[in-house]
Amino acid sequence: MLFNSYTFLVFYAIVFVAYVALSRKTAGQNLLLLVSSYVFYAAWDYRFLSLILLSTVVDFFAGLRIEKGNNQSRKRWLLFSLVVNLGVLATFKYFDFATESFCQLTAMFGLGLSIPMAEIILPVGISFYTFQTLSYTIDVYRGRVPACNNPLGFAVYVAFFPQLVAGPIERATHFLPQVLGPRNIRRVDLVIGLQFVLLGYFYKVVLADSIAPMVNQFYASPSRYGGSIAWLANVGFTVQIYGDFAGYSMIARGISRWMGFRLMANFRQPYLAASPRDFWNRWHRSLSQWLRRYLYFELGGSRRGFAITCRNLILTMLLGGLWHGASWNFVIWGGFHGILLVGQHAWMVVRPARGNWHLLQGHPGQLSSKILRLAKIMVTFVLMLIGWTLFRCESLSDITVTFSRMFLSPLADPRWLSFAVPIGTAIAIMLVIDVWKEKIKSELVFLRAPVMVRWSVYSMIVFSLLSVGFRPTNFIYFQF
């Protein structure tokens, strides 16, 4: 059941009416949310509900045991939770990839082992809810959150349908109290939720889905296009993935807000980032925070010298890449970002020795400072675009062909204008909204605007949605 389907609209309307009818009955609302979440998930494949149930039961009891146990038993239960969750993830997501890679490796050494693939279907959203439940047990172990003794509430925390299949990956410290406590549906939440939902659908259905066919067309056979279209298609993917994922996150936040929940903001104007590190503070923030807290810091972070820091950055980003999918292009993409972060780290270490760098930067507000910031944003954008090319390509040969088209092929291609106009329009709209958000330092851009502007934009969005309709396109991040 996709957010961008009429089935989901009907499903949500029914759930919402029932939810409102159960006002002030938290347990009743939670029961409703749990049942509807399971129905929502079962709409994809009911068999994989068993994995969510397994994760829920294991982590619920592990949390209680960790809290009450002595030092040794606490470690054992944490290890048990890690093994079960990561074991399920490894089996369902990485088993075939590992087998295939092993066979290829043996073939390189002339052994040519042939191990049959298990052909395991990837359960939707498994990476998201696995990381969410893992954060719970780790936080309980560290004493950051008390163990949840309400099984119903914990099950809702794991399976809450608005963010079950593509995040944001909520930490128990932030989300569990909202699930366990009473919730009020206030007018202001409905108004804010409306902006999130409308803007989310606009990003996904109108912008991302309109650009997607051009991108898909290019990637179907990259060798057939010239350099200009290769660049435009990759800018298109940069727009598409942002519209797609940020759109999903906004819809998730909006429909949650209508029910009184506040999910974390997964995006903060990512293409206005002025450095790779800044980008990861703005893009898929729930994942980057998870990786930082539970992986990077565990490895030692930046406290053990330059070399260890570089190793930690590379390792974290490689695993972050692998989290996205069982494919080498994701590993390469992660490695690419790791190298960028290492480069930035090295620059930060070297920079003070260069002395006069700060003079070029000028004071905030000065023209030179603004120009420098703009230059940084543009360089970062191009780097991210190169990263997205690695992310989008389906094979190593596609990566080679696409980069050769981008950097070695002549730019002239007579069809460039048919790509440039829609993609340029979409990215301009996104940038205007993001710059506006950055300027007012708030996501509620339309709520801060005059009423006429707000309602004109809202009606434009509604008319656009009616015009293009819901196309049967999945969200990109559902596959992770």
Added chain:
Amino acid sequence: MARENESQLMRTIASMVLAIMIGWVLCESLLRVLVPWPIFYSTWFTEGVHQRDPRFGFVFCSEYDGTMRNADQVWMEPVRLDSRGFRKPAVRGDSDQSSIDNSATQPVRIVMLGGASMGFGYGLADHETLHHQIAERLPNACHIDLVSWPGFTLGQDVQKLTQMTEPSQYDVGVILAYGDDDYRYRSDWDRVDPPNDLHMVHSVVTPRDSAARLGGDLYWDSYVVAGVCRLLRVPANLLAGRESDLDVPPEKAVNENLEDSKPQILMASERLRSLGVDSVLIVALPRQTGFHDAAILPDSTDSMMIDLRREPESLRFDWIAYGHYGPESVKHLAKKIANAIDTLE
């Protein structure tokens, strides 16, 4: 006080109406840039590709020089049609110029029909189409004419063959089977009824669509009206007792299963033979959606058949233009078909 409230209410309503109108204008403007209108209305070609025709309803224009454009995608592929409106024939000379056998210099004349847009090579450049790729792979000189057109049935293709070409000149006929209808039994398989309500947008025929009927002329002028009509067509069809956009449910028209009838591909094969085509090859083509129908290729004594419907399961196929064969897929298919033609010769 009451009057003040009333005027406040009127102001609010006026503001809302104005906001809605601005929103409508913004939407129409934005979508015209984001989704160019011929693509929004799903025209597959640039303007001027079709013209009305009393026999078939419409035909492809002769010497058309334009571009194919996918219904939902913003891309263009140039296409040129010949004097009959067909894609340019694939001509290949004999590679062995020193041959002393005169018959070897006489090219094999082949005609391909059926398969609608898949046979036409929708989305592919001339040299990438199936008939050009087959010509490249045949060992001897050949001349391959392609009769297939997007939107035309196998029966209509046979009618085109008889009315627009001289069938007896062909040594080999290749029938491409793609749609479910091609495997079905029909007594009236080659009957051609020109549609009465053919709608052309900028000389491009658009598929019959109940949404367009709902919106009337406004459907073609406004994205919003078109979008609302598309949304309403499902309940409208339900109310009208239609299951789909087609007026006549396909089962009534085509699934006759008459004892004295045969599947369309066999009927077409027999017709080709009776028109003087020396030998016939029937090719069952694969689909992007996989091998999902249980249609079994019928037996035939006077034509050869090859079933390529499961090819994508073993070979890497590429798909373009929403489910049409990409260049790599065509190469795979061409190799198999060329081998089969070679054995026929």
